Amino acid sequence: MKFGIRVKLFGGFLLTAAALAITVAVGVYSLNSIRMAVTKLTDEELVVVRHAEQLRAVARTEQELITDYALTANPASKSELDEQRKMFNNELAAITPMLEGDETALMQEIAADEEQFVSAGLQMADHFHQGSQIAGLAQMRKFDAAGEEFIGQLGQVADSANAAAETLQAEIEQTETGAMQLMLGVGIVATLFALALGLYLSQLISRGVRSVARVADGLATGNIEQELDVVRSKDxxxxxxxxxxxxxxxxxxxxxxxxxxxxxxxxxxxxxxxxxxxxxxxxxxxxxxxxxxxxxxxxxxxxxxxxxxxxxAAAEQSGAASQQVATTIQQIADGSHQQAESIATSVDIVEQVARTIDGVAQGAQEQAAAVGKSSIITGQIGTAIEQVAENAQVGAEGS
Missing domain, CATH: 1.20.58 (Methane Monooxygenase Hydroxylase; Chain G, domain 1)
Structure with a gap:
């Protein structure tokens, strides 16, 4: 089954509250037991002790009043004795319902002994009042013996009541000690359980949170090659x-x-x-x-x-055109070179003509001879001019 964190926390607090509730319940039960024991002690045992002590005190008072009445014949002592007997019977009637079994039978015996005790005392008083001292003294011994036995029985009742009260007091103390030990033990167990549960839940939560925080820090720095712890929790x-x-x-x-x-x-x-x-x-x-x-x-x-x-392709065409242009330029260059040579030849011819003319001017005698030579030169000049013209025409056609 899978439980969420809310359920786990609520369950932990619920278990802790249950442990505290058990501690409180144990404490309440123990305190209630102590209260009941104390109530019994105060309402029964101590009351029995008080009534038993009161009965013994009344019996002693009766013994004293009977003795005084026997010796003095004082009517007041007799009246006081009657009052004490009523008190004794009232105390006896009050204590009897609080007793059980043998103690109830003992109270009945004490009531009968009280009758005998008072009767013996009154007989003793009658002997003394009648002047029979010897009979009175003899009856006094019986009266004293009956009184000792009667008061001794009342002492036993008082001692028994005291013993019962002490036993109950010891039980109360034991119950109180046991209750304190039980409450302390349950409190320690509940505290340890709460601490263990808190430690378990804190580790369960913190371990998962630390793992997630570690991965988140790694993601913040770009580390994606990391692994989370094995997931076992279903919350x-x-x-x-x-x-x-x-x-x-x-x-x-x-x-x-x-x-x-x-x-x-x-x-x-x-x-x-x-x-x-x-x-x-x-x-x-x-x-x-x-x-x-x-x-x-x-x-x-x-x-x-x-x-x-x-x-x-265009570059190839351009290359071919460039080659053609280069060839044409070379042809032009060649024609220009030929033209230059023709011009140089013409210049030489002109220079020769000039020199010839100078020669003509130098002398008439040379004129006739020069005229013939001039004709030859003129023919050469015409030939040179024709060649220059042809070269120029060829250069023009090549360009």
């Missing part, structure tokens, strides 16, 4: 520890998913635990969006590859 603490175990498993699952995502694995599927699972929903949406983002990146990469291929 709220046990349920809380099981919930923490589920929390640890949940955090480990989230950590594994995050680790796979960090390594580029987006194939993990996350199912939120409930509609209130904010972290689960966030991870699930993040995985979906990362997949979409990766797909977009892959599409862009494919598009970039196609564009790169196009650029490569």
């Amino acid at each position: 709220e603490l046990g349920k809380m520890m099981i919930s923490f175990q589920h929390l640890m498993a949940y955090m480990r699952e989230m950590a594994r998913v995050a680790d796979r995502m960090a390594k580029g694995d987006l194939t993990a599927n996350i199912s939120p635990k409930s509609e209130h699972d904010v972290l689960g929903h966030a991870f699930s949406e993040m995985v979906v969006k990362l997949r979409q983002l990766v797909n977009e990146v892959m599409d862009n990469a494919n598009a970039l590859g196609a564009a790169s291929a196009q650029l490569s």
